[in-house]
Amino acid sequence: MSQLFEYLYVIAIAFFAISIKGLSEVRTSRYGNWLAAAGMVFAIGGTLTAYAVQRVDLLVIAVAVGAIIGAPIAVKVPMTAVPQRTAVSHAFGSLAVALVGTAEYYQRLPGIDSYTMTVLTAEMILGYLTFMGSCIAFAKLQGLLPGRPLVYGPRNFLSLSILAITIAIGVYLIADPGQSFVLPIMAGFAILFGFVLVMAIGGADMPTVIAILNSYAGMSAAALGFVLNNQVLIVAGALDGSSGFILALVMSQAMNRSFTNVLFGGVGGVSSKAAGGAAPGARTVAAYTIDDVATILDNARSVVFVPGYGMAVAQAQHVVKEVADLLQAKGIDVKYGIHPVAGRMPGHMNVLLAEAQVPYDQLWEMDRINPLFPETDVVIVVGANDVTNPAARTRADSPLFGMPILNVDKAKTVVFVKRSMNPGFSGVENELFYLPNTMMVFGDAKKVLADLVASLKKQ
Amino acid sequence: MSAIPDDVALNLLIFFLATFLGLQLVQRVSRLLHTPLMSLTNAISSVSIVAALIVLADPKDDLVLFLVIVAIALVFTNIVSGFLITERILRLFRRKDKK
Numbered sequence: 061m062s063q064l065f066e067y068l069y070v071i072a073i074a075f076f077a078i079s080i081k082g083l084s085e086v087r088t089s090r091y092g093n094w095l096a097a098a099g100m101v102f103a104i105g106g107t108l109t110a111y112a113v114q115r116v117d118l119l120v121i122a123v124a125v126g127a128i129i130g131a132p133i134a135v136k137v138p139m140t141a142v143p144q145r146t147a148v149s150h151a152f153g154s155l156a157v158a159l160v161g162t163a164e165y166y167q168r169l170p171g172i173d174s175y176t177m178t179v180l181t182a183e184m185i186l187g188y189l190t191f192m193g194s195c196i197a198f199a200k201l202q203g204l205l206p207g208r209p210l211v212y213g214p215r216n217f218l219s220l221s222i223l224a225i226t227i228a229i230g231v232y233l234i235a236d237p238g239q240s241f242v243l244p245i246m247a248g249f250a251i252l253f254g255f256v257l258v259m260a261i262g263g264a265d266m267p268t269v270i271a272i273l274n275s276y277a278g279m280s281a282a283a284l285g286f287v288l289n290n291q292v293l294i295v296a297g298a299l300d301g302s303s304g305f306i307l308a309l310v311m312s313q314a315m316n317r318s319f320t321n322v323l324f325g326g327v328g329g330v331s332s333k334a335a336g337g338a339a340p341g342a343r344t345v346a347a348y349t350i351d352d353v354a355t356i357l358d359n360a361r362s363v364v365f366v367p368g369y370g371m372a373v374a375q376a377q378h379v380v381k382e383v384a385d386l387l388q389a390k391g392i393d394v395k396y397g398i399h400p401v402a403g404r405m406p407g408h409m410n411v412l413l414a415e416a417q418v419p420y421d422q423l424w425e426m427d428r429i430n431p432l433f434p435e436t437d438v439v440i441v442v443g444a445n446d447v448t449n450p451a452a453r454t455r456a457d458s459p460l461f462g463m464p465i466l467n468v469d470k471a472k473t474v475v476f477v478k479r480s481m482n483p484g485f486s487g488v489e490n491e492l493f494y495l496p497n498t499m500m501v502f503g504d505a506k507k508v509l510a511d512l513v514a515s516l517k518k519q
Numbered sequence: 520m521s522a523i524p525d526d527v528a529l530n531l532l533i534f535f536l537a538t539f540l541g542l543q544l545v546q547r548v549s550r551l552l553h554t555p556l557m558s559l560t561n562a563i564s565s566v567s568i569v570a571a572l573i574v575l576a577d578p579k580d581d582l583v584l585f586l587v588i589v590a591i592a593l594v595f596t597n598i599v600s601g602f603l604i605t606e607r608i609l610r611l612f613r614r615k616d617k618k
Contacts, residue, residue, distance in 0.1 A: 079563070130601075142554060149600065149601060153593070159589055166579065284570050293566060295533060299541040299564075302541030303541060400550070405557065406553035410612075415611050
């Protein structure tokens with residue numbers, strides 16, 4: 061006979077699956093979120109009907125602490141900091157799963173069968189390494205640690221050795237689960253592995269790394285479901301794990317790189333061979349004023365904005381919208397071209413522009429906008445760099461070669477708003493700067509665009 | 520093979536089907552919504568609170584109790600912030616004609 065809680069679990073599982081379906085369209089997305097929240101209530105409620113929880117006093121305190129920390133995070137975090145919040149939630153989620161796994165180990169201690177011990181070991185290693193990896197990702201995104209990758213000679217050898225030691229200790233523990241003193245050592249090495257793994261990864265690779273950590277967190281939750289023979293956990297973990305996997309795949313494809321290359325490639329460290337092309341000094345860049353840009357825009361019929369991480373840093377999304385509104389008032393067609401890896405997490409630019417009240421039908425993804433560039437009068441690049449570098453198409457010796465880019469160089473005019481002539485994250489110089497149809501405008505993105513608003517209003 | 524509990528094959532089947540379903544569903548998610556997708560699936564996987572509650576039904580000693588209570592505080596943070604921030608993000612997306 062199935063018990064009540066098992067039926068409630070089925071409802072929860074159905075709600076979780078349908079909620080993700082809800083995100084296939086903006087129209088249904090909010091219902092999806094509420095459905096998932098309802099699924100959570102069914103899962104927790106079902107569990108409470110079947111298991112008599114001890115120490116309700118401590119439970120209430122823990123839940124209160126969670127609510128007191130969680131609610132302000134959700135309500136106050138600015139949209140530009142959503143990648144950091146995501147890293148924190150991966151850290152919390154995977155640490156919680158690792159701690160429950162650890163608790164389950166001590167709980168069953170004398171007589172753990174080798175199947176359970178194998179799954180528990182994998183679950184704990186995954187959980188602890190994801191915890192530390194996410195902490196480092198958070199520190200890098202928040203600017204507490206430098207965003208560039210920590211690159212040193214034998215780093216891959218070192219990190220793989222740490223992983224090998226972690227797994228070896230795990231195997232030892234599986235062979236003799238009674239040796240409980242090695243568990244903290246194993247956890248320590250898993251944490252160390254998470255540390256060295258993400259320290260070696262640079263800021264612009266964060267969208268892929270966050271997605272991979274997302275996938276790991278889900279997998280460890282599913283593993284815990286196997287240990288406890290709990291199906292709602294298996295399904296939720298599998299959904300989370302597969303979602304992270306797909307996102308990681310989308311991100312790495314958008315950079316034309318493999319997971320292994322993202323995790324162990326260390327792009328953007330020492331830009332040794334980079335540079336590419338003639339001696340930079342030999343070429344000149346044409347810098348323009350705001351009024352030049354306003355004049356060009358005045359004669360344009362179609363404008364495409366290309367945002368990047370720099371727009372997030374400068375918090376320039378609202379002033380971008382202001383410029384767009386003025387252009388639209390003049391009857392100019394406005395679109396936004398979004399590269400999948402623009403920003404620091406999947407979909408980052410879409411959220412920021414939505415925050416600035418840009419209608420989402422103006423947000424065009426790379427494959428849709430690229431054919432339109434030859435007919436576009438003006439492209440305004442705000443805070444993006446590597447994703448617009450035509451060297452990715454044309455120069456086989458460039459580290460970016462093969463990466464799908466936004467073909468902004470095909471537009472009639474490119475306005476490139478940039479703080480200085482420093483190269484982008486990859487350390488590769490952008491060929492775009494030297495093209496005759498490129499107008500460089502130097503300065504802080506927010507300030508430049510605010511001046512542009514003033515200049516456009518004058519006309 | 521006697522060391523392997525009876526339910527493993529069934530659980531593997533459930534895991535396989537759920538992963539397959541997840542891959543299919545996520546590929547259909549609008550690219551506009553990849554950020555809220557991540558916050559939503561993260562909130563969903565916080566259902567691991569269920570595992571903590573099950574252990575809390577019969578904690579063997581204070582160490583187990585401590586680990587589980589800390590885990591509940593962490594994961595409840597994710598439940599609350601996960602659904603709320605997903606709602607906040609999704610509310611930002613609007614159509615042109617609804618201005």
